[in-house]
Amino acid sequence: KxxxxxxxxxxxxxxxxxxxxxxxxxxxxxxxxxxxxxxxxxxxxxxxxxxxxxxxxxxSRDDIDPAIVDAERKIAEGQAEGKPEQAVAKIVEGKLNKFLAESCLLEQxxxxxxxxxxxxxxxxxxxxxxxxxxxxxxxxxxxxx
CATH class of the missing domain: 3.30.479.20 (Elongation factor Ts, dimerisation domain)
Known part of the structure; x- marks a missing residue:
């Protein structure tokens, strides 16, 4: 459909x-x-x-400005600073997914x-x-x- x-x-x-x-x-x-x-x-x-x-x-995620996503990624990377290297990528991805779920109508x-x-x-x-x-x-x- x-x-x-x-x-x-x-x-x-x-x-x-x-x-x-x-x-x-x-x-x-x-x-x-x-x-x-x-x-x-x-x-x-x-x-x-x-x-x-x-x-x-x-x-949806397709509609969000990539510059906003990049800015949120940088914020998440800053917050994950000092954490074990293998955990940083997961932390950043998790924070980014949470931001997108809160921002995008279909994911709310x-x-x-x-x-x-x-x-x-x-x-x-x-x-x-x-x-x-x-x-x-x-x-x-x-x-x-």
Whole structure:
């Protein structure tokens, strides 16, 4: 299903905290039929609410600026300084993976069920509906930020 074109879908807006935080998210699926279902609409709304609450930096690892990853790697290397040489690579990789999991929407623990990532939520809906679904993009706005 992952290779199939997801060119239909919805754009959802969500306003939180009395107008202090706003989110716009685009989630695509393969057919207009699925895009109109209550399950798909709820999924897109839940993802928008998650973005408002957790403030991810990007959709996936592919979207994050390599300069940010390099800067985080240097920070992790500095923190691992003085540790045994064989442990440094593992420490740096672990800290980098943690940073990416906190920054990337699809890897974040889903706010309504922390035992599940947003990707796992999406994968479950793909299995239920039988269609590929993709979080295409989002924008999050916050007053005073």
């Amino acid at each position: 992952a290779g199939r074109d997801a060119s239909e879908g919805l754009i959802e807006t969500y306003i939180h905290l009395g107008g202090k935080v706003g989110v716009m998210v685009e989630v695509n699926c393969e057919s207009d039929f699925v895009a109109k279902t209550d399950d798909f609409k709820q999924l897109v709304r839940d993802i928008a609410m998650h973005i408002a609450a957790v403030n991810p930096a990007c959709v 623990a889903y706010v309504k069920n922390p035992d599940q990532t947003v990707q796992e939520l999406l994968t479950a809906m793909i299995a239920k509906m039988g269609e590929n679904m993709v979080v295409k993009r989002f924008a999050r706005f916050q007053v005073g930020a």
